[in-house]
Amino acid sequence: MRSLNLHLKILIAVLVLLGAGITGYQIFVLGIPVSEDETDDLWNIDAKVAFIATPNVPVKVQMYVPPLAHDFVSLNESFISNNYGVNVNRIDGNRKVTWSARRASGNQTLYYRLVLTKRYSQDKPKVKGPVFRDSVPLDGPEKVAADALLAPIRQHSADVETFIGETIKRVNNLNDDNVKLLLGGDSSPVHKARVIDLLLSVAHVPLERVHTLRLVANMPQVPELWLRSFNGNDWLYFNPETGEQGLPADRLIWWTGDDNLVAVEGGKKVLVSFTLNNSEMNAIRLAKLTDENTDADFLEYSLYSLPLQTQQTFMIMVMIPIGVWVILILRNLIGLQTLGTFTPVLIALAFRETQLGYGIALFSLITALGLSLRSYLEHLKLQMLPRLSVVLTFVVVMIATISLLSHKLGLERGLSVALFPMVILTMTIERLSITWEERGGGYAMKVAAGTLLAASLAHxxxxxxxxxxxxxxxxxxxxxxxxxxxxxxxYRGYRLSELIRFKAFTQDNEAGA
Amino acid sequence: MFAFLKTWKALQARGIMGINRRNADYVLKYNDRRLYPGVDDKITTKERALAAGIHVPDLYGVISTEKQISRLGAFIDARDGFVIKPAQGAGGDGILVITDRFEDHYRTVSGSLLSRADLEHQISSILTGLYSLGGHRDRALIEYRVKPDPIFRAISYEGVPDIRIIVLMGYPVMAMLRLPTRQSGGKANLHQGAIGVGVDLATGITLQGTWLNKIIRKHPDTTHAVDGVQLPDWAGFMALAASCYELCGLGYIGVDLVLDEEKGPLILELNARPGLNIQIANDCGLAHRTEAVERHLAELAQNGASENAEERVRFTQSLFGHVGP
Known part of the structure; x- marks a missing residue:
């Protein structure tokens, strides 16, 4: 007995350690989210290109699309266009889509749709960029103004980063005469960027325009202009208007360079509008979707690699041990009496179809009616199997009637009973009626209530x-x-019910003492 | 919560055995599953007992198929009283006790009249497994109806009182007299409402009683005192119970015995999972007694000795007997 106990203890320890170990590995090493609430944003971006085609000329529309370097993962990308040929190519770190058609006329609408999400991985790939460039030749008053502006900038800066920051600050000071001269009365961000570029080029600091989209839902947007410069290790991003440094996390780089977003040949009045909306998605499913793009190998051998239909079945199946565990506790620790051992679990599964309150009502109703039929059949002295068959058929007819009635009354819930397991009900009725005859109605009620309680808790x-x-x-x-x-x-201890059952002993004790 | 803990401690101090403890430490440990059919099937038990020369009620006949039901007449026609039982029934369910006849009807112990067709339906239900443990097909046996000794008339309502003795490895550790009541319908099973009365192992004198988990001293139907009654032929009961270990090989059993007015103590059936209410009837926990027997067994094993039924009875009587009423 002792060696058996040791054996059992070792087995339990191994199982618990194995279970905890695997779960811990999944949580801490693979980083699988612990709860379903951990969702990631999924962005759905629609770019609508509308223009009027010139009749009888070939149409060619070129538009930049996000290069999707390393911060974002594209889950789905589609080009929706009737009668247009689509071609995507990469140029200098940008991606450009070209729609072309031999002829088109009237209003044309092309769609570009992108579904993307932030990438999990933290490691940044190496980036390369220019660190030096030739200055743009200046002359006349512009040269004087630029030099006048650059002198204090040089004074106030220590490196490329601060130099650019200081430049942007100066250019945004519209009261400065030198700035006024350089801007020439046009203080749009684009123009400011041009002036900043000009100033920096004099100092041989390379600068690039970056056009970004802000990931915010349901807000009309136009690409926002940012500036970036390479400091040898990283790209430094600057807002040309505020001098703010660093690209916020919700910005998606659409394209870089001085070109416009869209260029049309054979058309006019081109207009690009963006629509963004986001949805949340379970992190696991997301990881599964981006399988090709990310390292989701950890899902390879999990239940998530099963087909979706099978997954749903397994979601129910893996919960059955939990239900059995509830019954185990209720019966062996608490001492609740139930009909049969696992009948409550089966009833709990049946409650899935009907929901709890309705399920209990239905269960009680059908069982009560079935019991009265059973007691009537008792008089006919039928053998067991034919009697069970009659009860089962009666249960089916009753369920059909209830469904029909509740449908006529407009209670759609009544239809959900269709899959309420009839065999379980029949066996419950049979066992309950035997218990009733042999142990009395009170005991049968107690057992039935215990079964329902256990089933409800398990459910x-x-x-x-x-x-x-x-x-x-x-x-x-x-x-x-x-x-x-x-x-x-x-487990050798008392059941909770036994503490009550054997109460006579303790009362006697106290009376004696 | 605290109150429960207190009750727990009190029960443990008195050696009260719970179901989990009984199952884990006694039933699972001492009762080999392979030997269960020997006690679960009453026909097998009876055959073995007869082979070993142990007294059991006479077997009139066995019906194992629907076809054989027509042979019922051959078994019962010459007899007024008899008992129809499922061979593998549990908890006294499905038992039909016929005391005499009226016209062409049969009178049950509770006084209701049954026709021949009713008896045949009952047998048919037994055969289909309605009362058997696993719900599988069963056999029906028809046997001698025990006529209880007149000593029990005052403290029993209808039916046949029986004596349950818990036997651990051949050592009788606790005994109880079970008295049918009006509520139990003439059956001697405690969960059906029968009374359990503790019996002193050494003398065979009854102690207090238990009814529905409560302690009582009088029979609710006859209002006679149930305690202080001397059971006749107590030595015979103890010897029979102790010999059951050799009969079935199971280490922890409840032996059900009856006292017939003509044939004396008879073994009715053996139970591999005896109930725990016997503790209330004896106002004493089982655990202390079983532990004492286990210690004694360990001692014997060390000395390489073993005891026969007689010595075993003497050991437990000296240790657990002579309890004050």
Whole structure:
């Protein structure tokens, strides 16, 4: 017995450690989210290109699309255009789509749709960029103004970063005469950027225009202009208007360079409008979707690699041990009496179809009606199998009637009983009626109530979404559960009901003392 | 919560055995599953007992198929009283006790009249497995109806009182007299409402009683005191119970015995999972007694000795007997 106990303890310890170990590995090493609430934003960006085509000339529309370097992952990209040929190519770190058609006329609309999400990985790839450039030749008053501006900038800066920052600050000071002269009355961001570029070129500091889109939902947007410069290691981003440094996380780089977003040949009045909306998606599913782009190998051998239909079945199946565990506790620790051992779990599964309150009502109604039929059949002295068949058929007819009635009354819930397991109901009726005859109505009621209570508790626990997610994602916790069940297998203490059952002893004791 | 903990401690101090403890430490440990059919099937038990020369109620006949039901007449026609039982029934379910006849009807122990067709339906239900443990097909046996000794008339309502003795490895550790009541419908099973009365192992004198988990001293139907009754032939009961270990090989059993007015103590059936209410009837926990027997067994094993049924009875009587009423 002692060696058996040791054996059992080792087995339990191994199972619990294995379960905890695998789960810990999944959580801490693979970084699988612990709860389903951990979602990632999914962005759906639509760019609509509208223009009027000139009749009888070939049409060619060229538009920049995001290069998707390393901060974002594209999940789906589509070019929606009737009768247009589509061609995408990469030029100098930009991507450009070319729509072309032999002839078109009237209003034309082309769509570009991109679904993307932030990339998980933290490591940044090496970037390269220019660190030096030739200055743009200046003369006349512009040269004087530029020199006048650059002198204090040089004074106030220590490196490229501060130099650019200081330049942007100066250019945005519209009261400065030198700035006024350089801007020539046009203080749009584009123009400012041009002036900043000019100033920096005199100092041989390279600068690039970056056109970004802000990832914010349901807001009309135009690409926002940023400036960037390479300091030898990284790109430094600057807002040309505020001098703010560093690109906010919600900016998506659409294209770089001085060109316009869209260029049309054979058309006019081109207009690009952006629509953004976002949806949330479970991090796991997202990782699965981006499988090709990210390292989602950890999902390879999980239940998530099953087909979706099978996954849904497994989501129910992995919860059955939890339900059984509830019954185990209720019966062996608390001492609740139920009909049969696992009947409550089966009823709990049936509640999935009907929901709890309605399920209990339906269960009670059908069982009560079935019991009265059973007691009538008792008089006919039928053999067991024919009697069970009659009860089963009666249960089916009753469910059909209830469905029909509730449908006529407009209660759609009544239709959900279609899959309420009839065999379980029949067996419940049979067992309950035998219990009733042999142990009396009171006991039968007690057992029926115990069964319903156990089924309800099991159902409630089995349908906690967080729990389903957790067990489905980390099936190793079932090993821990098995460890607990094994330990329960040699539990020798009293059941809660026994403390009440044997109360006579303690009362006697107190009276004697 | 605290109150429960207090009750827990109190029960533990008195050696009260719970179901989990009984299952883990006794039933699973001492009762080899392979031997269960020997006690679960009453026909097998009876055959073995007869082979070993142990007294059991006479077997009139066995019906194992629907076709054989027509042979029922051959078994019962010459007899007024008899008992129809499922061979693998549990908890006294499905048992039909016929005391005499009226016209062409059969009178049950509770006084209701049944026709021949009713009896045949009952047998048919037994055969289909309605009362058997696993719900599988069963056999029906028809046997001698025990006529209880007149000593029990005052403290029993209808039916046959029986004596349950818990036997651990052949050592009888606790005994109880089970008295049918009006509520139990003439059956001697405690969960059906019968009374359990503790019995002193050494003398065979009854102690207090338990009814529905409560302690009582009088029979609710006859209002006679149930304690202080001397059971006749107590030595015979103890010897029979102790010999059951050799009969079935199971280490922890409840032996159900009856006292017939003509044939004396008879073994009715053996139970591999005896109930725990016997503790209330004896106002004493089982655990202390079983532990004492286990210690004694360990001692014997060390000395390489073993005891026969007689010595075993003497050991437990000296240790657990002579309890004050």
């Amino acid at each position: 409630i626990l089995m349908s906690v979404p967080q729990m389903i997610y957790f067990v489905f994602t980390f099936p190793a916790v079932l090993l821990i559960l098995v460890g607990f069940m094994l330990a329960m297998g040699r």
